[in-house]
Amino acid sequence: MWEVGPSVAVMTPTLLDTAPGGRLVLDDATRSADGSGRPVQLGLDEIGTPLSEVTFVVVDLETTGGGPGSSVITEIGAVKVRGGEVVGEFQTLVNPATAIPPMVTVLTGITNAMVVTAPPITEVIPSFLEFAGLTAGGWSTTGQGAAATVLVAHNAGFDVGFLKHATERMDLVWPSPAVLDTVALARRLITRDEAPNHKLATLAGLFQTSVAPDHRALTDARATVDVLHGLLARAAPLGVTHLEDLRTATDPVPPRRRRKATMADGLPEGPGVYQFLGPSQEVLYVGTAVDLRRRVRQYFTAAEKRRRIGEMLDIAVTVRPVPCATTLEAQVRELRLIAELDPPYNRRSRRPQRRPWLRLTDEPFPRLSVVRRLPAADMGEAIGPFSSRSAATAAMEALHEISPVRRCSPRLPVVPRAGASACALAEMQRCGAPCIGGQDRAAYAESVSVTRRALRAQVDHAVEALRHKIGELAAEQRYEEAATQRDRLVALLQGARRTERLRPILTTTELVAARRHDSGGWEIVLVRHGRLAGTAVAARGEDPMAVVQAVLASGEVVPAPETACGAAPVEETELVATWLEQPGVRLVSLAEGPVPLACPVRGAARHRVPTTR
Structure with a gap:
């Protein structure tokens, strides 16, 4: 639980509610068991239901023409099947409120006289959706664990396009069910040697369907059911046995x-x-x-x-x-x-373990340095770890732009050497020239104070100075130079943010936190020096504090590391940080280190990172 104070947001210990227990402790041994062998709607890969438990609604339409924008539905026929058995049928003519073209009448046998007393589409669509088990806006199921409806059609784009268009014209939300196109499936499973084309009549002959398609909706839907069963029987040896397989059954795997x-x-x-x-x-x-x-x-x-x-x-x-x-x-x-x-x-x-850090060297006149190994005691004045050396170098160049910290590499004595000469940066007034006595230790320390604050993740002054410089360059139309300064600022902010986020966890000797588990119990997590030392799930029915004590007693012993991120890779500590930041996480116990487990309210994280595009 986060309590926001005047300067920091602190994570404070909170006792857990009583909840059940059961333990599983993380250790270094791998527990294993050998085995041999995007639309908006819910994805098929998230369901995992055997095909025998899936409800298929096979639909066919007759229309006045070839497109939903210029033509309308004259008949809907559908067959609902599950486990290979027909569980329902739906058929109705539809009054199109317009004349049926003669060519369509010849093809389908549906005349104007036949549809004059038929219901309008506004009455038919709700009835069809109810029959199909669909509700406007998404999937519909018949109960807990029930399979979702899969809409099936031969050349599904045509039929579903008309249904969707009619639904939306009624100001309803199309339920967006999963759709299986038997044409596409046939193209994957039926070769040219078996059938010259993938028309419904051709496939009906191949699979010897119980009825022959005749361009009437219900008859064609019945024929499509038999075609569907024949195609699924062919797909099963290829691994198409579950609902999640259908989404890519027509793809070239x-x-x-x-x-x-x-x-x-x-x-x-x-x-x-x-x-x-x-x-x-x-x-x-x-x-x-x-x-x-x-x-x-x-x-x-x-x-x-x-x-x-x-x-x-x-x-x-x-x-x-x-x-x-x-x-x-x-x-x-x-x-x-x-x-x-x-x-x-x-x-x-x-x-x-070799992620770079940015720090000041330990000498009378320190300079910025990118290091791969940072003593744990020096984390208070270093930022990182960076994702790469180039990112750390960019952050270092950002600080060089706003602070006169020296850039030369020799170690300078307190008293300048005889005959020493200053570099060009001193002549440009971008360095105080301590090498020739231009600054004593106190004056130099004052001039690099902005750099020290930035290495403590106090970057306000650095951000303001760099943004001002970027604005000046842009005003002078020196856009490439402005972009370079922007990229350096981004690198500095990203490094400071990571420091702010991870340093409290890395320096915390031990913490135990918990969050509600999906099952209703508690997830218990033990972290020592940024390393996940133990985890368990307290199930419903037991006091979770007993599980907490078990995790503490059997969790991994993690000695205090000598180097930053020495107990665990930075990726692991970031995973722990992400888990701790989830809503509802409660801190059970805490043994803090030198850095409080806190996020500064006015820290680097409050600055928006400039876009690099």
């Missing part, structure tokens, strides 16, 4: 890869880490997931477009899951396993 989707069978549905293994059980790739089974299945669909990952999937023979108590544990385990195993198909930092 190699059959050999789609068949490997069975690797996901039997995987847990909770959070964890997954490892793709090669023929010799070598680890090819490590990833993390909120739902292991769902995430692994996604690799075998067209949603996965990365070339290198495609190569990895062709080599992989199995997936090893590592179930975790919480998503945070899974994310941390992923980082640690990648660092330990160095999988060939993971692209992560190979040296996460």
